[in-house]
Amino acid sequence: MSAIILPIYFYQDAFGWGVWKSHKQWAEMGSALGGIYSPILALLTLVVLMLQYAQSVKNDAYSQAMYQTSSYKEQGTDKLNLLAVDINMKLSDVINDTMIRGALGKNWNNEDAFLNAQFRLNQRESRDMTLKELLLSLTVNKNGSEQDYEFFSSLLEQASKQIIGKWMSFNTALSALKAGASVKGDLQYIWANSSLNLMTHASDMLGYETCMALDEWVMHCHKKLGKVYSEVNFYKYHHKQS
Known part of the structure; x- marks a missing residue:
């Protein structure tokens, strides 16, 4: 003035x-x-x-951040919706004779071992078990004998290939949001809120223990192949808190 x-x-x-x-x-x-x-x-x-x-640059950056976070959240949510269906399928609806023989390892051609495995799987507790329940029993609860663990672990490895793929895709989307949230700046809160919302949505939909078990199971399957899978979110977070 x-x-x-x-x-x-x-x-x-x-x-x-x-x-x-x-x-x-x-x-x-x-x-x-x-x-x-x-x-x-x-x-x-x-x-x-x-x-x-x-102001125009700031608005463009805000719009781009909103678009990217929305895209990653949509990708993660889509995989969660598919995963929620797959992981609640009964074991008896997923496995076949080829999977059973594969789970027997060296005894894959042993008819007695094959019939015994079929008998165990036809028992009510195994027949009605979902993939989610089997996953939790092998990771969080670790129930059963060592022989049962090896058999059902190998069986789940074969039956859960699609589940593993979907969970890895979900983790990729969540990790991208977390990476954005780690960058200091005015838009950090958008990425942080989006990653927290997606993580909370997964916990609500699948259960926190299941999410942690899926992380652990993916690491287990990669380890058996001599690989390292580090793009985990729930398992890592849980052990940081412990």
Whole structure:
């Protein structure tokens, strides 16, 4: 405001102020004030344009962050919806004779071992068991004898290939959101809230223990292949808290 008033004040103080009858006096005043106000207005215009550009960049970054987080959340949610169906399927509806023989390992061609395995799987507790229940029994609860563990572990490895693939895709989406949340800045809260929402949604839909078991199971399957799978979220978080 002072930049607008001061030039007029100084001009009036030096040359006076009035309603002149001479065109020359009006021209002199206009020339003097125009020479002062023109660069001031140009500078103010430049400042306004810079502020508008900065706001435009900020809005674009916000829109891009919202689009990316929404895309990752949608990807993760889609995989969760498919996974919730697969993991609650009964073991008897998923396995076949080829899987049973594969789970027998060296005894795959032993008919007595095969019939015994079929008998165990036809028992009510095994027949009605879901893949989720079997997963929890092998990871969180670790029930049964060592022989049973090896057999059912091998059986689950074969029956859970699609589940593992979907869970890894979910983890990829969640890890991308967490990576965005680790970058300091004005938009960090958008990524942090999105990752927390997706993680909470998975816990609500599958159960926290199941999510942790899926992380552990994926690591187990990779380890058997001589690989390392580090893109886990629930298992790592649980052990940090412990």
